[in-house]
Amino acid sequence: MTPNAASGPSRRKFLASTAVATAAVAGGMPLLSACGGSEGGSRDGTTSDKEAKELLPAFVAGNVVAPDIPSKNGSSIGFTSKLDLADLKTSVPEKLGKGGEVTVMSPFWGSPPGGGNAYYRAMNDMIGVDVRWQNQDGNTYEQKLGAVLASSDVPDVVVVPSWNMNGRIPSAIMGKFADLGPYLSGDAVKDYPNLAAIPTDAWRRSIFGGKLRGLPQPAPYVTGIVPLYRKDVFEKEGYEVPRSADEFMALAKDITNAKAKRWACLDMKWTAFQAFGVLSGSEKPLGWNLVDGKMVYRIETDEYLEALEWTRKLFAAGVVHPDAKLGKSQATDPGPKFASGEFLIYANNISQWWSRTAEQAVQNPEFEVWGMDVFGHDGGDPTLWAEQPAGIFAFVNKKASKDVIRDVLAVANVTAAPYGTKEYMATNYGVEGTHYTVKDGVPTKTEQGNIDVMNAYVMVASPAPTTAHPDFPEVAKGQVEWQQRMGAFTRKSAFYGMQITEPTRYTNLSNDFEQLEDDIVRGRKKIGDMQQAVSDWRSKGGDELRDWYKKLLDDSGSAAS
The missing domain is CATH 3.40.190.10 (Periplasmic binding protein-like II)
Structure with a gap:
């Protein structure tokens, strides 16, 4: 398990190379998004600070699991203790899904597993939603994304890394995807406690076209x-x-x-x-x-x-x-x-x-x-x-019914569960015995786990940035403490945390x-x-x-x- 973060001029390469090995992948990559335009198009700029505050979900810190090392100076939270499966907490006590079907298109690095595998079945049963995956090659995802968004056949959920937000894709995001504000802004998010615990800065990055449209993968703002x-x-x-x-x-x-x-x-x-x-x-x-x-x-x-x-x-x-x-x-x-x-x-x-x-x-x-x-x-x-506090987002089709939107949020509420919970283990490791084993408090994926449990459900939404390596706790401690020390010297530039659309004439x-x-x-x-x-x-x-x-x-x- 590694922090869901990355930063630097070539983070796309880092994410592509590490996505299949990490528990959660995120980090703000380039480039565009947009602001207060019409529903069907974009206007250059961003959403004002005052407007954004009215759209943001209320922040309610989770209390299900306490980290061994709390976040400080923009760092991830850290866990250095061994994993005790008997002591895993429950963060989603009852299924929020209503049994509907949800299609999700997402980038995938590696060979996607076949549909209906044991991991997918277990996750869908836990959530109460039948998620059907349309995984696409992460290395050529932008081309596929552009084609899908230009068509009338858009899946219920589409995952968009910010480094793929080029050309007409930002405008398509605003024209094709739903406003989640009625379900998540202010106190409405409290229906989904794990989403309420996502840091506010990550939610701000999820404002596109003057609306709260994205479900984020949070990242530390300290350089990665x-x-x-x-x-x-x-x-x-x-x-x-x-x-x-x-x-x-x-x-x-x-x-x-x-x-x-x-x-x-x-x-x-x-x-x-x-x-x-x-x-x-x-x-x-x-x-x-x-x-x-x-x-x-x-x-x-x-x-x-x-x-x-x-x-x-x-x-x-x-x-x-x-x-x-x-x-x-x-x-x-x-x-x-x-x-x-x-x-x-x-x-x-x-x-x-x-x-x-x-x-x-x-x-x-x-x-x-x-x-x-x-x-x-x-x-x-x-x-x-500082780097951006989120950089991969899941969007819901604008044509989706209220029931589908709520089923999507039920999925996100499980995938955003914190480390140390049953939901986190299921999302990131699959089914004990089938996809992983635990010895001396260290979970290890089986051969089947390395086939089935890849970068799928983690792409819908993630918890606050987390670093946890039960196999090498000294490394987890070292990583978080490095972030905390470097975070003390980190400043935020003028456009930190904001989605910006530059005028197209300046794109290149x-x-x-x-x-x-x-x-x-x-x-x-x-x-x-x-x-x-x-x-x-x-x-x-x-x-x-x-x-x-x-x-x-x-x-x-x-x-x-």
Whole structure:
């Protein structure tokens, strides 16, 4: 079980690679949504802070299960104790479903199980709803999604990751999907206690077209990109964890011995952005912030150029693994070479802290991966920027009857059950004995469990972000405490927590910057090329977009607090 979060410029890759291994998958990815337009279309912008507050469900904290580590500074909650099936709580005492049939289209990474399998049957019986899955390949989901939303044959429920909200999909969301406000806004949500316990920020992200339309998968707002390192090797060799950019460079040179096939790290660009305090690049609106009364975009800042220059120096110094120099590290699994010690540090999604540990537990018991605290480039505290508190949403067909909508909410109320409940175990592990076994308080999926219990029901709605690894409780503790420490240095930019639709004329304005970043840090382009690209960006619409965002903020207010 890993936190349902991810962040960073390529979170789509992280989610696709980890979705089949995680208990819940989420995290705000790009890009668009919309605001107070008509029912059938969209209007550029967002929903104002005042309007949003009137739409949000009341928050009622759950009291069924108490976490071992409460959330702090935007972290997930953590559980470090072994699992006792005899002590599992019940969060849904009676079936809320009325026996109807609900069709759900959702992205799926891997091979979907056949319909009517033991997992689906058990979940449907628990909920009181006959859920029929229309799973689609997650790697090509956007194309399928666009085709379905353009047709008249839309399933009862459609799951939409925010990184797929491109082109006409945001408008289709507002035109095709139901307003859930009458069922969930204010005190109405109390009919569904597990949904009432979903954090308010995640619900705010579920407002599309001035209506509460989405059922969210909440995520921590703390960055999900961690500089992971080989703690066991550090301790053996006497390496100290660096606390500045200069210390990192010195350490990297000390570690690297190309003749012995050891390098310090992979591409550290994402860590550089964190260390130099660069605004988030995970979603376009998060890259904007109000600075001394002026709206500024991340690529315009000195910090952005400084982060690229520092990363370029790492490559130039020869301390970066050759795979990263060739760009292979972004396309291949870094695990084997990390485990063999070819490199000792890499930046990746926090879920890999657990997955790398689990991979090596048997064959390499001395192996220990840990998360390095993000350092300020100058040795001081870092300035980190919050990610979005939800990024995958389930929507209900606008044509659905009230009975179907209530059946969908009955499904969501079960899938949003907290860790430590019967509903959570059923959603994430299936049927004991068939899909998983428990030994010494650690649940392990059977072969059948790995076939049936994949990313299906968890895609409808999720509980508050949760980290729980009964097999490696020290990792769960380490992950949550890392989030809490980094959360203390995390700020929310002007458009945190808001669904934003940029005018379509700006859609592709900044699309080429990530490739240029990679060319610069690898020495194929120069910093001057970036400065020219930023100048071109301004003249081609960046300055107009700046004015648009400033007016949006003036009119709507900020959700950041």
